[in-house]
Amino acid sequence: MHDDQIAAMAPDAASLTAARKLALPKLWPNLGTHSRALWGECQGSGANPYRVQVDLETLAFRCSCPSRKLPCKHTLALMLLLANQADQVPVAELPDWVAEWLAQRARTAERRQVSAEAAPIAASAAPEPPPSRTPTAREQRVAAGMLELDRWLEDRVRTGLAGLQEGALGLFAPFASRMVDAQAPGVARRLREAALLPGSGVGWEGRLLDQLSLLHLLARAYAHLDDLPPDLQADVRTTIGFTQSQEELLAGQGIFDQWLVLGRRIEDEERLRVQRTWLWGMTEQRPALVLSFSVAEKPFDQSLVPGSFFAGELVFYPGSVPQRALVRTREELVPEPGPLPGWSINAAIGIYAAALAQQPWLERHLLIIGPCRLACAEDRWYLCDADDQTLPLSRTSTQIWQLLALTGGHPFTIVGEWDGGMLLPLSVQCEGGFFCL
Incomplete structure (x- = not known):
């Protein structure tokens, strides 16, 4: 492969420019090639180097x-190294992590081949159009509700937001009940939460307009649901309140990894209690969110203990930014997990922004930031990273003194839920080990 061919693969000019700066052998302490693959490890902003592999x-x-971005700057840099400085890329045996990836790709290709050979092929027959589907009774009610929501939102904007500072609850609550009747509970919940914003302090007008805009986008998206990509369709339906059968989901393909249970939070949502348990896949370097629900004080599933470490397969719910998952198999691991990746605040917020661009109704996102330290200004606690960037911690967080005691003023890596404005700490990794808060 030549330099110009690699340049043509770059998703944008900035990625190619960054890749050329990284295409230096000294930045790749572990580098190698084989007749089948190219691989390397490049040190980034996190504690662990980024692992890059290319199936040649x-x-x-x-x-x-x-x-x-696909391919990312690290992948482009690795290929540029091989194209321009092949003598600096040693021929070697495949490391385990590359061999395992290639084997997995081979198994996937084999399954696809078997499926293709087993499928009946009608050479001369014209493809039949997909059968038309009659909307269910619920879908019809939701469609009518979304049309009504869009008109209601237009009225709110037309009459202005200033008058809502004192009468929001009386105006929003009846319409939220109307959304319950339309079988759109997710919309009803967002309306009730939006009704509390006029009393939330300076800048409430902008925050309220943001939420109303997202509801408007949701109503319009549902009106054109069939025109959206499948993952975005799933996002729209989930945000409105449609659910998916767990049995159907578990029949799909899962992701096997070594999962660290990062922490859990329990919150009350009217008559429902919700437990959020966050996990981190150590190999795939991705988060997973396991939700549990409780009605009438029934106990939650407590099998995923914060701080535990297990090997298992998770199945993710469909969506543009898959994070909610179900545990299909699990086997506890004795070895301690390795260090978590740590991103700077700017990098972590960049990851969140990319996720939000794909899924605009995303309410929470997992951030892992480090190394960082605690800072206090005007009776407010913040995270401060090595670049002196800051990120506000949740005002309701009760873990500040616990964090101070565990870290002793030394740098640490923190895991937390980010809601777009504040970080709610879940766990911390420091010199003393990994601790759930």
Whole structure:
């Protein structure tokens, strides 16, 4: 492969420019090639180097960095190294992590081949159009509700937001009940939460307008649901309140990894209690969110203990930014997990922004930031990273003194839920080990 061919693969000019700066052998302490693959490890902003691997036969690639660009700058840099400085890339045996990836790709290709051979092929027959589907009774009610929501939102904007400072609850609550009748509970919940914003302090007008805009986008998206990509369709339906059968989901393909249970949070949502348990896949370097629900004080599933470490397969719910998952198999591991990746605040917020661009109704996102330290200004606690960037911690967080005691003023890596404005700490990794808060 030549330099110009690699340049043509770059998703944008900035990625190619960054890749050329990284295409230096000294930045790749572990580098090698084989008749089938090219691989390397490049030190990034996290504690662990990014692992990059390229299948030279099919020109497929994978990198453990958080970038959503394909190929990322690390992949481009590795290929540029081989193209321009082949003598600096030693021929070697495949490391285990590359061999395992290639084997997995081979198994996937074999399954696809078997499926293709088993499928009946009608050579001369014209393809039949997909059968038309009659909307269910619920879908019809939701469609009518979304049309009504869009008109209601137009009225709110037309009459202005200033008058809502004192009468929001009386105006929003009846319409939220109307959304319950339309079988759109997710919309009803967002309306009730939006009704509390006029009393939330300076800048409430902008925050309220943001939420109303997202509801408007949701109503319009549902009106054109069939025109959206499948993952975005799933996002729209989930945000409105449609659910998916767990049995149907578990029949799909899962992801096997070594999972660290990062922490859990329990919150009350009217008559429902919700437990959020966050996990981190150590190999795939991705988060997973396991939700549990409780009604009438029934106990939650407590099998995923914060701080535990297990090997298992998770199945993710469909969506543009898959994070909610179900545990299909699990086997506890004795070895301690390795260090978590740590991103700077700017990099972590960049990952969140990329996720939000794909899924605009995303309410929470997992951030892992480090190394960082605690800072206090005007009775407010913040995270401060090595670049002196800051990120506000949740005002309701009760873990500040626990964090101070565990870290002793030394740098640490923190895991937390980010809601777009504040970080709610879940766990911390420091010199003393990994601790759930």
